[in-house]
Amino acid sequence: xxxxxxxxxxxxxxxxxxxxxxxxxxxxxxxxxxxxxxxxxxxxxxxxxxxxxxxxxxxxxxxxxxxxxxxxxxxxxxxxxxxxxxxxxxxxxxxxxxxxxxxxxxxxxxxxxxxxxxxxxxxxxxxxxxxxxxxxxxxxxxxxxxxxxxxxxxxxxxxxxxxxxxxxxxxxxxxxxxxxxxxxxxxxxxxxxxxxxxxxxxxxxxxxxxxxxxxxxxxxxxxxxxxxxxxxxxxxxxxxxxxxxxxxxxxxxxxxxxxxxxxxxxxxxxxxxxxxxxxxxxxxxxxxxxxxxxxxxxxxxxxxxxxxxxxxxxxxxxxxxxxxxxxxxxxxxxxxxxxxxxxxxxxxxxxxxxxxxxxxxxxxxxxxxxxxxxxxxxxxxxxxxxxxxxxxxxxxxxxxxxxxxxxxxxxxxxxxxxxxxxxxxxxxxxxxxxxxxxxxxxxxxxxxxxxxxxxxxxxxxxxxxxxxxxxxxxxxxxxxxxxxxxxxxxxxxxxxxxxxxxxxxxxxxxxxxxxxxxxxxxxxxxxxxxxxxxxxxxxxxxxxxxxxxxxxxxxxxxxxxxxxxxxxxxxxxxxxxxxxxxxxxxxxxxxxxxxxxxxxxxxxxxxxxxxxxxxxxxxxxxxxxxxxxxxxxxxxxxxxxxxxxxxxxxxxxxxxxxxxxxxxxxxxxxxxxxxxxxxxxxxxxxxxxxxxxxxxxxxxxxxxxxxxxxxxxxxxxxxxxxxxxxxxxxxxxxxxxxxxxxxxxxxxxxxxxxxxxxxxxxxxxxxxxxxxxxxxxxxxxxxxxxxxxxxxxxxxxxxxxxxxxxxxxxxxxxxxxxxxxxxxxxxxxxxxxxxxxxxxxxxxxxxxxxxxxxxxxxxxxxxxxxxxxxxxxxxx
Numbered sequence: 001x002x003x004x005x006x007x008x009x010x011x012x013x014x015x016x017x018x019x020x021x022x023x024x025x026x027x028x029x030x031x032x033x034x035x036x037x038x039x040x041x042x043x044x045x046x047x048x049x050x051x052x053x054x055x056x057x058x059x060x061x062x063x064x065x066x067x068x069x070x071x072x073x074x075x076x077x078x079x080x081x082x083x084x085x086x087x088x089x090x091x092x093x094x095x096x097x098x099x100x101x102x103x104x105x106x107x108x109x110x111x112x113x114x115x116x117x118x119x120x121x122x123x124x125x126x127x128x129x130x131x132x133x134x135x136x137x138x139x140x141x142x143x144x145x146x147x148x149x150x151x152x153x154x155x156x157x158x159x160x161x162x163x164x165x166x167x168x169x170x171x172x173x174x175x176x177x178x179x180x181x182x183x184x185x186x187x188x189x190x191x192x193x194x195x196x197x198x199x200x201x202x203x204x205x206x207x208x209x210x211x212x213x214x215x216x217x218x219x220x221x222x223x224x225x226x227x228x229x230x231x232x233x234x235x236x237x238x239x240x241x242x243x244x245x246x247x248x249x250x251x252x253x254x255x256x257x258x259x260x261x262x263x264x265x266x267x268x269x270x271x272x273x274x275x276x277x278x279x280x281x282x283x284x285x286x287x288x289x290x291x292x293x294x295x296x297x298x299x300x301x302x303x304x305x306x307x308x309x310x311x312x313x314x315x316x317x318x319x320x321x322x323x324x325x326x327x328x329x330x331x332x333x334x335x336x337x338x339x340x341x342x343x344x345x346x347x348x349x350x351x352x353x354x355x356x357x358x359x360x361x362x363x364x365x366x367x368x369x370x371x372x373x374x375x376x377x378x379x380x381x382x383x384x385x386x387x388x389x390x391x392x393x394x395x396x397x398x399x400x401x402x403x404x405x406x407x408x409x410x411x412x413x414x415x416x417x418x419x420x421x422x423x424x425x426x427x428x429x430x431x432x433x434x435x436x437x438x439x440x441x442x443x444x445x446x447x448x449x450x451x452x453x454x455x456x457x458x459x460x461x462x463x464x465x466x467x468x469x470x471x472x473x474x475x476x477x478x479x480x481x482x483x484x485x486x487x488x489x490x491x492x493x494x495x496x497x498x499x500x501x502x503x504x505x506x507x508x509x510x511x512x513x514x515x516x517x518x519x520x521x522x523x524x525x526x527x528x529x530x531x532x533x534x535x536x537x538x539x540x541x542x543x544x545x546x547x548x549x550x551x552x553x554x555x556x557x558x559x560x561x562x563x564x565x566x567x568x569x570x571x572x573x574x575x576x577x578x579x580x581x582x583x584x585x586x587x588x589x590x591x592x593x594x595x596x597x598x599x600x601x602x603x604x605x606x607x608x609x610x611x612x613x614x615x616x617x618x619x620x621x622x623x624x625x626x627x628x629x630x631x632x633x634x635x636x637x638x639x640x641x642x643x644x645x646x647x648x649x650x651x652x653x654x655x656x657x658x659x660x661x662x663x664x665x666x667x668x669x670x671x672x673x674x675x676x677x678x679x680x681x682x683x684x685x686x687x688x689x690x691x692x693x694x695x696x697x698x699x700x701x702x703x704x705x706x707x708x709x710x711x712x713x714x715x716x717x718x719x720x721x722x723x724x725x726x727x728x729x730x731x732x733x734x735x736x737x738x739x740x741x742x743x744x745x746x747x748x749x750x751x752x753x754x755x756x757x758x759x760x761x762x763x764x765x766x767x768x769x770x771x772x773x774x775x776x777x778x779x780x781x782x783x784x785x786x787x788x789x790x791x792x793x794x795x796x797x798x799x800x801x802x803x804x805x806x807x808x809x810x811x812x813x814x815x816x817x818x819x820x821x822x823x824x825x826x827x828x829x830x831x832x833x834x835x836x837x838x839x840x841x842x843x844x845x846x847x848x849x850x851x852x853x854x855x856x857x858x859x860x861x862x863x864x865x866x867x868x869x870x871x872x873x874x875x876x
Contacts, residue, residue, distance in 0.1 A: 015055055019065060022048045026069055029076070034230055037269050038080035045073040063100065067093045067109050071116045079272055082309030083124045090117055104147045111141035111151065115158045122165050123272060125312020127355050131169065134162040152189045156182050160201055167201075169355070170391050172209045179205060196225035200237055207244050210396065215244045232268060235261040239277045246280065247395060251287035258284065275304040275313065282320040286327060294324035312354035318347055319359055326366045329373065336370040344370060345383075358394050361387050365405045377412035384409050399429055404453045416460060423457040426450065427480050454481035458574050462590075471588035472556060475581045475684070478572055479553045482659075482683050554685040560586025562691060567649040570657040570684060571641075578659075580641075582648050591644050599640055600661035606633035607664040607828055610868050614829035630669070630865050638670040646672065653677040653853065653875070655687055666827050666868035668860040675861035677853035679822075679875040682813065690821045690874035703743045703787075706731030707754025708771045716753050716793065716836035723847040724749070736772045737779070746785040751839065753793040756811065767811070768792070777814035786818045789852060791842070792825035793835045812872050821874050822852050828868040838867045851875050 029044035048069045055062040070093040078086025093113050100106045118134035121127075137158040144151045163178035179202050186194035203218035219241040226233045238261045245254035258281045265274040278301035285294035298321030305314035322344055329336035348363035364387050371380035384406065390399050403426030410418035430450045457477045464470040513523045559568065560583055568583040571593075578593040593599070609630035613623065641662075656667060656678055667678045681687035702724045706717040717731050728743055730736075735754075744750050755769040767774030780786070792812065812823045824842070826835075838859045845855035853875035860867040 015059065015062075018051050018055055019061055022051050022065055022069070025051070026065070026072065029072060033072070033076050033079075034232060038076045038271075039269060041076040042073060042080055045069050045076060049073070063096055064105060064109065067096050068112065070096075071112055074116055074120065078120050078123070079308075080269075082307065083120055084309050086120050087117075090120070104144060104149045107140055107144040107147065108149045108151050108154070111137055111144055111154055111158065114140055115154060115161065118158070118165075119161050122161055122168075124310050125316075125354050125356075127165055127169050131162065131165050134158060134165060138162060152185055153191065153194070156185050156191070156194050156198075159185075160197060164201060164204065167205045167208045170208070170358075170394075172205050175205045175208075176202075192225065192229045196222055196229055196233075199225055200240060203244070204240060207240075207247065210247075212244050212247055216241065219244065232264075235264040235268070235277075236273050239265075239273060239280065242277075242280050242284075246283055246287065247397070249287070251284045255281060255284040255288065271304055271308055272310070272313075275301040275308070275310075275317065278304070279317045279320050282317070282324065286320065286323045289327075291324040291328040295321050298324065311350075312356065315347060315350045315354060316356065316359060319351065319363055322347055322363060322366055326370055330369060335374045338374075341367050341370045341374070357388065358391065358398050361390075362398055362401060365401050368405045369408060372408050372412055377409065381409050381413065396430060400426055400450055400453055403429070404456065407453065407456055411456070411460065419460060420457065423453050423477075424480075426453050450481065455574060457481070458572060462574060462577070462579065467590075468588060471581050471590035474572070474579070474590060475556055475570060475583070475588050476553075478570055478581065478657075479683060479685050482657075552685075554683070554688045556583070556588060557586065559583060559684050559688060562688060563655065565652060566655055567652040568655040568657065568684065568687075569645065569649070571659045571662055573659045573661065578640075580645065582645055584648055584652070589648055591648070593644060594640055596661060599637065602633050602636045602640075603661055603665050606630060606637065606666075606669065609633060610666060610669065610828035610865060613866050614831050614834075616831035616833045627865055634669045634865075635671060637665065638672050642670060642672050651676070654679070655684075655875075656680050657683055657687070664827055666864070667870055668857065669864045669868065674864050675857050677851070677857045677871075677875065679853045679871045679873065681873060682816070686816065687874060690816065701743075701747045701749075702727035703740075703747045703750040704729045704731075705735050705740055705743075705750070705752040705754065705770075707735055707752070707769055709769070710753060710755055710832055716839060717751075719836070719840045720751060720843050723843040724751075733771055735770050737770050737775045740770060740775060741779065741783070744787055744790075745783050747787045749789045749791075750787045751791040751793065751843070753835070753839070756792065777811040780811075780814050780818045783818055786815070786820045788820070789822040790815055790820050790824070791839065792823065793839045816873050823872040824852060824856055824869055825872065826868050827870055830868060831866065834863070834866050838869060842869075 025044050025048040029041040029048070032044060033041040049066065052062055052066050052069070070089045074086040074089035074093070076086075077089060090113060093109075097106060097109045097113060100109070114133055114137035118130045118137050121130035121133060138155070141151050141155045141158050145155055159178040159182050163175040163182070166172070166178070167175040179198055182194060182198040182201075185191075186198060199218050200222035203215045203222060206212075206215040206218060219237060223234055223237045223241075226237055238257050242254040242257045242261075245251075245257065258277050261277055262274070262281075265277055278297045282294045282297035282301065285291070285297060298317050301317035302314045302321065305311070305317055325340060326336070326344070329340060344363050344367035348360045348367065351360035351363060364383055368380045368384045368387070371377075371383065387402065387405075390402060403422045407419040407422035407426075410416070410422065427450055454477070458474065458481070461470060461474045461477055464473070509526055509529060513526050516523045516526065563583060563586075570581045570583070572579050572581070573596045576596045578596045578599055580591045580593055582589045582591060609626050612626045613630065618626075654667075654673070654676065658665070658680065667673050667680065668676075679687070681690070704717045704720055704724065704727045706729075717729060721727060721729065728747075730739055730743060740752070752768055757767055757769070757774075767776045769775075812825045815823050830838075841862075842855045842859040845858050846852065850858070853871045856869055856871045860869055
């Protein structure tokens with residue numbers, strides 16, 4: 001063969017080898033970009049382009065591959081360095097495509113370029129432009145698919161991008177149409193990655209629609225799918241989920257999730273995702289009142305977005321920083337500066353220019369509040385008039401801020417009626433959001449969005465003096481704003497095998513940690529796994545159907561009628577002022593009780609003293625010293641909280657509705673309440689529901705449970721069979737979690753003698769220790785027919801974690817929210833023998849016909865400082 005023929009034959013093989021190397025580099029760059037390593041991906045793309053430069057310029061396969069590499073390079077450059085760096089590659093790709101002959105290949109590449117251009121504009125926050133471009137991309141790619149081109153993944157990408165833009169612009173129905181088509185395409189073309197990405201995007205869409213439980217369910221499924229096909233994308237999924245937690249008011253949970261994600265996001269180099277996580281972390285810090293941390297994270301995110309040339313996103317990060325600065329200024333002693341007002345208005349204008357209408361309104365609403373704090377009411381009113389009405393899918397926190405600003409302007413103008421009207425409408429809106437929540441934590445967390453509006457309403461009421469009308473109005477507002485989690489009639493639970501498996505793993509791990517600690521072994525790895533499992537179980541619980549059917553807020557006349565000859569004391573704290581609404585014979589009276597700080601300090605110290613007195617065999621000298629301290633604290637609380645009310649309540653039985661600082665009080669330890677029946681309820685609404693005349697949920701069965709490692713428990717259970725001779729007894733190896741839950745379901749009375757632990761950091765994981773591990777508060781939601789009465793003869797299980805709105809969560813609280821009518825439990829630690837003696841006395845009195853509150857008053861009167869039991873719920 002002539003030499004010329006040999007060279008001609010060798011040339012195609014060389015071209016093919018180059019094209020193969022380029023294809024591999026392109027695939028590697030794509031995989032690298034999925035890991036958020038955008039700068040490295042851009043480097044690989046440029047290597048591929050240099051290889052393509054060796055090939056003939058008119059080679060069609062070279063041109064096609066060059067367009068694809070340039071389009072991918074535009075994406076990775078934009079992610080790594082900003083929009084300005086990404087766009088030139090798209091321009092170059094467009095010029096190449098425009099010179100190609102008409103046909104399927106050209107349509108395919110045109111759709112690719114338009115899709116990428118829309119993506120870049122979307123991620124830069126230029127939403128209207130992005131939507132126009134993506135509409136063109138979908139049309140072009142649809143045509144290519146119809147002509148037989150294998151562009152199903154490109155169509156999925158275009159539809160996904162357009163759905164996210166529509167979602168961000170408040171068009172969730174259009175977004176849903178595109179995402180449902182993506183799911184169909186993913187199943188049709190067997191694409192696990194498409195299913196994972198689309199599932200995550202459905203979470204985003206439902207979040208935008210205000211449906212937190214459904215959003216969380218999609219995010220959980222997306223994390224499961226991503227962990228299989230793209231594990232490096234899992235931190236981004238968790239970041240997306242954190243924004244839903246913030247929407248639901250769960251700032252601490254959101255902050256924990258984001259703190260866990262930061263390490264992976266920094267390693268991956270995903271600057272945009274990292275900046276998004278920093279913005280959300282700043283928002284969580286604002287909700288927690290940590291304004292310095294909020295400003296630091298917001299500034300990090302702003303500067304990161306500016307380096308990426310994403311001014312719209314930088315504006316959004318700045319808005320979070322403004323939230324922190326405004327909150328600090330509004331809570332401080334000095335007037336906010338003019339500069340801060342100017343910054344808010346500049347932000348509002350800038351956000352408006354990048355089509356962020358809701359966020360622009362928020363910035364202006366913050367300016368309104370700052371102007372009011374400066375005493376410039378007329379300017380504030382003028383600015384408020386410029387704020388547009390919320391759109392259909394404007395989030396609840398923005399809606400509540402608007403109601404708050406309107407109410408504050410009305411107050412400044414002397415229009416109290418309008419202020420109250422705004423507060424009422426605001427809480428109605430918040431209630432509709434709460435009604436859609438699944439899981440106790442979500443129902444409870446939403447209260448944070450109404451915190452300031454509720455304080456404003458209560459403060460306005462208190463400014464009205466001390467008349468009966470003021471007391472009546474205050475009672476109504478307290479019931480609107482507090483303990484809404486107990487206002488729901490729980491729906492029947494839905495069995496979730498995955499949830500049950502995780503709870504079982506937590507139970508076993510808890511037991512292993514206890515044994516390891518007892519043996520002096522380290523538990524660091526087990527503790528980390530335990531914490532991760534707790535978060536997973538909590539998330540799964542959030543994804544259930546709505547928690548329950550809302551009941552109406554308590555009516556004062558109905559409360560007065562149900563009280564009969566009892567008295568109700570409903571405490572409230574506003575700023576540092578402690579007040580009580582006292583209801584006797586259907587008539588409310590308002591009494592001011594001094595400083596919240598004083599009451600909080602004495603309640604805290606009394607609780608510490610009672611904990612110190614708990615062990616059964618303390619030296620007599622120590623008992624005397626600690627008892628003297630406890631009596632002093634109890635007398636201080638008695639003097640502040642009860643003596644001013646003595647002339648009103650007389651010697652009546654009491655229903656006490658505490659406020660946050662008062663929840664840890666063992667009321668029977670206060671001198672004027674020794675031996676007096678007292679029932680504690682989270683709200684008058686909750687008490688009314690628990691005490692309502694209704695058919696009892698149980699069958700008349702009684703259940704007695706004796707837990708492990710509790711020497712007095714066996715004797716206690718044996719004693720109680722004298723008063724409950726037909727009771728089902730579960731002790732020793734029979735006292736397993738499943739056996740106890742099964743026995744509780746449908747029982748009328750349940751007595752559980754077991755060690756317990758209140759978990760202040762995660763109240764729904766407060767537990768009772770049974771033979772095979774902990775029975776968690778979280779699991780009580782599984783009861784289809786909760787007992788009428790539960791007695792917890794264990795340490796401190798009446799304690800609660802107090803959230804905004806006086807939302808109290810803990811083991812006893814979870815039982816009440818599940819539908820148990822009366823819970824008897826301790827707010828402090830209690831000795832084993834003391835608990836056994838107290839409960840034997842209690843059940844003897846119940847067997848004699850005494851109501852729970854009466855029986856408990858008699859049982860604790862003998863030694864109130866070492867018997868810190870309270871009766872929660874109702875006293876029927």
